[in-house]
Amino acid sequence: MGSDAPAALAVEAIDVFYGESHVVQHVSFALRPRSLLALLGLNGAGKTTSLHTVMGFLIPRRGRIMLFGEPIAGLPPAAIARRGIGLVPQGRRIFPSLTVAENLAVAAHGAATKAWSAERVFVTFPRLAERRRQYAGLLSGGEQQMLAIGRALVGNPRVLLLDEPSEGLAPQIVAEVARAVAAMKSEGLAIVLVEQNVRLALSLADDVVLLNAGRLAASGPAAAIAADPALIDRHLGVF
Amino acid sequence: MSAQFWLIQTLNAVAMGGLLFLLAAGFSLIFGLMRVPNLAHGGFFMLGAYLGATALDENLPFWLAALAAALGVGLLGAVLERALLRRLAGNEQGQVLATLGVAFIIADLCLMTWGGNPLSLSPPAWLMRAIAIGGFFFPAYRLAVLVLAVLLAVLLVALMEKTRLGAMIRAGVDDREMAEGVGIPVSRLFTTIFFLGAALAGLGGVIGGPILSAYPGLDTDMLPLALIVVILGGIGSIGGAFVGSMIIGFIYNFGIALFPNFAYVILFLPMIAALLIKPEGLFGRVPQ
Numbered sequence: 117m118g119s120d121a122p123a124a125l126a127v128e129a130i131d132v133f134y135g136e137s138h139v140v141q142h143v144s145f146a147l148r149p150r151s152l153l154a155l156l157g158l159n160g161a162g163k164t165t166s167l168h169t170v171m172g173f174l175i176p177r178r179g180r181i182m183l184f185g186e187p188i189a190g191l192p193p194a195a196i197a198r199r200g201i202g203l204v205p206q207g208r209r210i211f212p213s214l215t216v217a218e219n220l221a222v223a224a225h226g227a228a229t230k231a232w233s234a235e236r237v238f239v240t241f242p243r244l245a246e247r248r249r250q251y252a253g254l255l256s257g258g259e260q261q262m263l264a265i266g267r268a269l270v271g272n273p274r275v276l277l278l279d280e281p282s283e284g285l286a287p288q289i290v291a292e293v294a295r296a297v298a299a300m301k302s303e304g305l306a307i308v309l310v311e312q313n314v315r316l317a318l319s320l321a322d323d324v325v326l327l328n329a330g331r332l333a334a335s336g337p338a339a340a341i342a343a344d345p346a347l348i349d350r351h352l353g354v355f
Numbered sequence: 356m357s358a359q360f361w362l363i364q365t366l367n368a369v370a371m372g373g374l375l376f377l378l379a380a381g382f383s384l385i386f387g388l389m390r391v392p393n394l395a396h397g398g399f400f401m402l403g404a405y406l407g408a409t410a411l412d413e414n415l416p417f418w419l420a421a422l423a424a425a426l427g428v429g430l431l432g433a434v435l436e437r438a439l440l441r442r443l444a445g446n447e448q449g450q451v452l453a454t455l456g457v458a459f460i461i462a463d464l465c466l467m468t469w470g471g472n473p474l475s476l477s478p479p480a481w482l483m484r485a486i487a488i489g490g491f492f493f494p495a496y497r498l499a500v501l502v503l504a505v506l507l508a509v510l511l512v513a514l515m516e517k518t519r520l521g522a523m524i525r526a527g528v529d530d531r532e533m534a535e536g537v538g539i540p541v542s543r544l545f546t547t548i549f550f551l552g553a554a555l556a557g558l559g560g561v562i563g564g565p566i567l568s569a570y571p572g573l574d575t576d577m578l579p580l581a582l583i584v585v586i587l588g589g590i591g592s593i594g595g596a597f598v599g600s601m602i603i604g605f606i607y608n609f610g611i612a613l614f615p616n617f618a619y620v621i622l623f624l625p626m627i628a629a630l631l632i633k634p635e636g637l638f639g640r641v642p643q
C-alpha cells in the first residue's frame with residue numbers, strides 16, 4: 117500500500133465454512149480508498165461467499181475484516197451496513213413486494229445530509245424514476261439491477277460490494293451499469309467488483325484478486341494481471 | 356324464515372366477523388411475517404379477556420381496561436419472542452412446540468388466578484342498549500365491535516402499506532438477509548410485530564368479553580378459528596384476514612342457526628376448499 121492510511125476494506129486471512137465445507141481458505145486482500153478492486157474467479161471459487169462474509173451474512177471462523185481500520189467481523193449485517201458497507205448482491209435481490217420508491221426508502225441512511233438520496237438515484241437512472249410507484253418485482257432485469265445499485269447507494273456506503281452486476285443483462289444495459297460504476301468510483305467510493313465479464317472488470321479495476329477453489333491464486337495491479345494472459349487462462353479459463 | 360331472522364343473523368355474522376378479525380389479525384401478522392405459527396395466540400386472547408375482567412372489576416373504564424390488557428399481553432408476547440422464540444429461529448418444529456407449551460402455561464395460570472367459573476365483562480354503559488335497524492333492534496355493542504374491527508383493519512393496512520416501518524417489515528419478509536444487509540434491524544422489527552400481534556389478541560379478548568365472556572377453554576375455542584380465518588384469507592395479509600373473518604363469521608353464525616349439529620364441520624369446509632383450490636389463501640402471496 118505504501119502509506120499509513122488504512123485500507124478502505126482489509127480482508128485478513130479469513131476462513132469461511134458452510135458446515136464442514138471449507139469454502140474460503142485463508143483469503144486476504146486490501147481495497148485501497150477511492151479505488152476499484154476486481155475479485156475474479158470461476159463459478160464456485162468463493163467470490164460471493166467472500167462478499168457475504170464482509171457483509172456479515174457469514175462469520176469467518178478465523179481472520180479479521182477491517183473497515184477503514186475498524187474490525188467489523190462478527191457484527192450483525194445491519195450494523196455493518198450502517199457503518200458504511202453497501203452490497204449489490206448477485207441476483208439483485210430487490211424487495212419484490214415493495215415499490216421502487218420503497219426499496220430505496222427502506223435502505224436510506226443519512227440521505228438528507230449525504231451524497232446519495234432517492235432523488236439522486238432517480239436522476240442517475242431515469243428509468244427507475246418512471247417506475248417509482250411500481251412493485252419492484254415487476255421490473256425488468258436491467259431495471260432491477262439499477263434498483264439494486266440505487267438501494268446500495270442511498271445507504272451512502274464508504275465501500276460498495278458489487279456481485280456480478282452484469283449477469284444476465286443485455287449489452288446496452290451492461291454498458292449503462294458500467295458507466296454508473298465508473299462514475300461512483302470517480303466520486304471517491306471504494307468498490308469491490310465481482311464479475312464473470314473479465315474484460316469489463318479489467319477495464320474498470322485498479323487492482324485484481326484472483327480466487328481459485330476458495331484460495332487466493334494471484335493478486336496485483338490490474339495492468340499487470342491483464343498483461344499476463346497465461347495467468348488469467350489458468351484461473352479463469354479462456355479470456 | 357322471516358326477514359328479521361336474516362337481518363339479525365347477518366348483523367350477528369358481521370359482528371362475529373369483526374371479533375374474529377381482532378383475533379386473527381395478530382395471528383396472521385406473526386405467522387405471515389415471522390413464520391411462527393403461534394399456538395399461544397388463543398391463550399393471548401383468553402389472557403386479554405381475563406385481564407380485562409379484572410381491570411373492569413377495579414372500575415377502570417372499558418376502553419382503559421382494553422388498552423391495559425392489550426399492553427400487558429403485548430409485552431408478554433414481546434418477552435416471549437425475545438426470550439424463547441428467537442432462540443428457535445429457523446426451527447419451526449421447536450417454535451410450534453414452544454408456543455404450544457406457552458399456551459398450556461397460560462391456560463393453567465389463568466385457571467389458578469381466575470378460577471373455573473366464567474367471568475362476564477360488561478360493555479361500556481353507553482353501548483348497553485339496542486339500536487333500531489329497519490324496525491328491528493340490535494345490540495349497539497355488536498355494531499361497535501364491527502366498527503372497531505373496520506377501523507383497525509384500515510389502520511393496520513395503512514401501517515403495513517403506507518409507512519416506512521411497514522415497508523421495512525415487508526422487506527424483512529421478502530428477503531430477511533438482504534433486508535439486514537441494507538441496514539434494517541429486522542430482529543427488532545420482529546419483536547415489534549410480536550408485540551403488536553399479541554396486543555391485538557389481548558385487545559380482542561377484552562372486546563369479545565361482553566359477547567363471549569372469559570372462561571377456561573376460551574383459548575382452545577378461539578385458536579382453531581384464528582387458524583381457519585388465516586388459512587382462508589391468506590397468511591400475512593391483513594385484508595385477507597378481514598375478508599376471511601367475515602366469511603367465517605357468516606358461516607359460523609348461519610351454520611349454528613341453520614344446522615346447529617354441523618356448525619363446527621361447516622366451519623372447516625371453506626378452509627379445506629381453500630387448501631385444495633388456492634393453498635395460499637384468498638389474498639395470500641405465493642412465497643418467492
Ligand SMILES: Nc1ncnc2c1ncn2[C@@H]1O[C@H](COP(=O)(O)OP(=O)(O)O)[C@@H](O)[C@H]1O
Binds near residue numbers: 162
Ligand atoms: N449456502 C451454501 N451452502 C453450502 N455450500 C455453498 C453455499 N453457497 C455456496 N456454496 C458453495 O461454496 C462454494 C463457493 O460458492 P460461491 O461463493 O457462491 O462462489 P462464486 O460466487 O465464486 O461463484 C461453491 O462450491 C458453492 O457450491
Ligand SMILES: [Mg+2]
Binds near residue numbers: 163164165206
Ligand atoms: Mg457468486
